Amino acid sequence: KQEVTQIPAALSVPEGENLVLNCSFTDSAIYNLQWFRQDPGKGLTSLLLIQSSQREQTSGRLNASLDKSSGRSTLYIAASQPGDSATYLCAVLTMDSNYQLIWGAGTKLIIKP
Amino acid sequence: DAGITQSPRHKVTETGTPVTLRCHQTENHRYMYWYRQDPGHGLRLIHYSYGVKDTDKGEVSDGYSVSRSKTEDFLLTLESATSSQTSVYFCAISARGTYEQYFGPGTRLTVT
Numbered sequence: 001k002q003e004v005t006q007i008p009a010a011l012s013v014p015e016g017e018n019l020v021l022n023c024s025f026t027d028s029a030i031y032n033l034q035w036f037r038q039d040p041g042k043g044l045t046s047l048l049l050i051q052s053s054q055r056e057q058t059s060g061r062l063n064a065s066l067d068k069s070s071g072r073s074t075l076y077i078a079a080s081q082p083g084d085s086a087t088y089l090c091a092v093l094t095m096d097s098n099y100q101l102i103w104g105a106g107t108k109l110i111i112k113p
Numbered sequence: 114d115a116g117i118t119q120s121p122r123h124k125v126t127e128t129g130t131p132v133t134l135r136c137h138q139t140e141n142h143r144y145m146y147w148y149r150q151d152p153g154h155g156l157r158l159i160h161y162s163y164g165v166k167d168t169d170k171g172e173v174s175d176g177y178s179v180s181r182s183k184t185e186d187f188l189l190t191l192e193s194a195t196s197s198q199t200s201v202y203f204c205a206i207s208a209r210g211t212y213e214q215y216f217g218p219g220t221r222l223t224v225t
Contacts, residue, residue: 043217049211
């Protein structure tokens with residue numbers, strides 16, 4: 001059974017720093033991996049989608065990598081800003097999950113001005 | 114942003130009453146999902162649909178039913194609401210091929 005873990009559960013860094021959020025999964029037979037952002041009291045916003053055949057995706061200051069063999073993905077945020085403060089969730093779609101995403105518990109990120 | 118709306122956005126209801134939440138999409142995506150989000154439990158899938166009239170259960174489907182009579186609409190019904198169904202409900206859609214999921218704004222339901 002696929003399990004997704006995000007460590008740390010919370011992270012606080014000063015503004016301007018580059019940072020990395022981690023996501024690990026137990027079954028390498030994934031279809032894709034998706035990173036989301038959720039602001040307090042709001043819905044989820046899709047940030048990046050990495051297909052199983054891809055190694056990374058970039059959008060602005062965000063870069064997500066995927067290493068299926070080690071069961072890991074990282075979300076790199078460059079030059080962090082207070083507006084980046086949110087909870088970041090990763091989720092994987094596995095081959096046998098009937099198109100259901102398996103979710104990590106999220107990392108709550110606080111960027112201090 | 115993906116064209117997904119949810120209605121109502123907020124609802125307070127009494128135990129034992131029926132409640133229907135609506136999800137509407139303008140993207141013509143094949144797949145639609147209903148999740149609930151609760152502190153300490155994260156996102157949990159209730160039901161999903163892979164086409165008109167084609168639905169299946171998720172991990173927390175007890176007490177919920179769904180219907181999809183048109184591509185654009187996916188309804189979630191609580192036949193007899195209970196306090197344990199107080200939650201934030203999210204609808205999501207995805208297209209065949211990429212399966213990238215896009216979420217609606219959510220409905221905050223309180224059952225008193």
